[in-house]
Amino acid sequence: MKLKIVIGPVTAAVTSAVIAAAGAPPASARAAEASRPDVSAASTGPAVPGSWAHHAGIEPAVPGSWAHRAETGSVEQGRWIKLAGTRGELNEAAGAPVRLASYSLVFDAGQQHYGYLREGDRFVRTPYREALAAPGGRWVAGIEDSRLWLAKRKIDLIDRRSGRTHTISLPAPVTSPEWSADGRTLLLTAYRPHRDGSLTTIGFVTVDAAERTARLVHAGPRHRVSDWGIGRSHRFYFAGSADRVLAVRNGPEAGPRKRRIAVYDLDGRQRRVYTGVGTLDEWHTTTPFSPSGRLFGTLLGDSRDSGGGGPIGIVDAETGKIVHRFGRDVRAFAGWYDDEHAIVQRERAGTRIYQRVDLSGGDAVDLIREKLVAGPADYRPHLERVNFVRRS
Numbered sequence: 001m002k003l004k005i006v007i008g009p010v011t012a013a014v015t016s017a018v019i020a021a022a023g024a025p026p027a028s029a030r031a032a033e034a035s036r037p038d039v040s041a042a043s044t045g046p047a048v049p050g051s052w053a054h055h056a057g058i059e060p061a062v063p064g065s066w067a068h069r070a071e072t073g074s075v076e077q078g079r080w081i082k083l084a085g086t087r088g089e090l091n092e093a094a095g096a097p098v099r100l101a102s103y104s105l106v107f108d109a110g111q112q113h114y115g116y117l118r119e120g121d122r123f124v125r126t127p128y129r130e131a132l133a134a135p136g137g138r139w140v141a142g143i144e145d146s147r148l149w150l151a152k153r154k155i156d157l158i159d160r161r162s163g164r165t166h167t168i169s170l171p172a173p174v175t176s177p178e179w180s181a182d183g184r185t186l187l188l189t190a191y192r193p194h195r196d197g198s199l200t201t202i203g204f205v206t207v208d209a210a211e212r213t214a215r216l217v218h219a220g221p222r223h224r225v226s227d228w229g230i231g232r233s234h235r236f237y238f239a240g241s242a243d244r245v246l247a248v249r250n251g252p253e254a255g256p257r258k259r260r261i262a263v264y265d266l267d268g269r270q271r272r273v274y275t276g277v278g279t280l281d282e283w284h285t286t287t288p289f290s291p292s293g294r295l296f297g298t299l300l301g302d303s304r305d306s307g308g309g310g311p312i313g314i315v316d317a318e319t320g321k322i323v324h325r326f327g328r329d330v331r332a333f334a335g336w337y338d339d340e341h342a343i344v345q346r347e348r349a350g351t352r353i354y355q356r357v358d359l360s361g362g363d364a365v366d367l368i369r370e371k372l373v374a375g376p377a378d379y380r381p382h383l384e385r386v387n388f389v390r391r392s
Helices: 052-056 068-071
Strands: 080-081 087-090 098-108 112-119 123-127 128-133 138-144 152-160 164-179 186-191 199-208 213-218 244-248 260-265 270-275 293-301 312-316 323-328 332-338 342-348 351-358 366-369 382-392
Touching: 080 123, 098 128, 098 332, 112 138, 123 270, 128 164, 128 382, 138 164, 152 186, 164 199, 164 213, 293 332, 312 342, 332 382, 351 382, 366 382
Parallel strands: 112 128
Antiparallel strands: 080 087, 087 366, 098 112, 098 382, 112 123, 128 138, 138 152, 152 164, 164 186, 186 199, 199 213, 244 260, 260 270, 293 312, 312 323, 332 342, 342 351, 351 366
């Protein structure tokens, strides 16, 4: 079933529409006002008058803007760029195949999230908990509300080319956005809500960015999730191409060697199951597949139970075999730099480090360094998801 949503552009910093939501808050301490992210780094440059980009201080992709620069070149070797809202900095390397396009900060003991978007050589806070930039730089998917555990029935598609924001109504509550490698299709995990605030996964929704159409597909076993599991457990990802998706079929009680990851087509039919290759890092990974679609990354342990991630498994998607294992001190699998290098997260002496790791065993390179600062509830705002996208 294909649902076509016919809408006009909506331009506002924070939409006034009432967003239907499902979910219930996890029990947690409330952070003091001092723990809220710093917004002083927001851009004040020109933008299309009246647009969301204008209110947020973000320019559309005209010559000289971020999206245009992303297509035409890279920045100077060895520059460290401050990350807004946190005590972190980014190592921007000339000629790199990817660049950091957006990220989300978590704070208030995990209850609150703010999305940040790249504009030139700085990052600005958006009205969204996730502002996920697509490969190619044209589109940004925005999910409103700072609470990650609320599934939403509407999302915003921001067209960086025109500066317009289009609000898309969806056929089911959703979380967990991911863009296809070509930047044309958005994937979201779909749910059925319950009165107690928990949700049951029912499949996925795809959104064609250019056509602004949404399609709900029922797929996979039904898993009931609540609190921290919403948006983080049994979510769907693209499986290396825009015509396949995958998700973890069973729960952690099965153990790493019996965990099953299933692949589905866009009609919801199961096409393959990987067994004994670990599990997906659903808390931190924006996309598990390498740029070619040949490899994907898994956790061979459980970082939330053991207090440390690793080791990481790199799986050959065709054979289903683990072809690389590394990083017993790795806390998270964050994505890909290219087909020969993964991006992982480590912590050392109160500093969180995102590194480029050579699958063949070469030296690791620090991409992001972030000083963790204790706050009233857990740490002050810090990185949870980073979104490196390929340069056009």
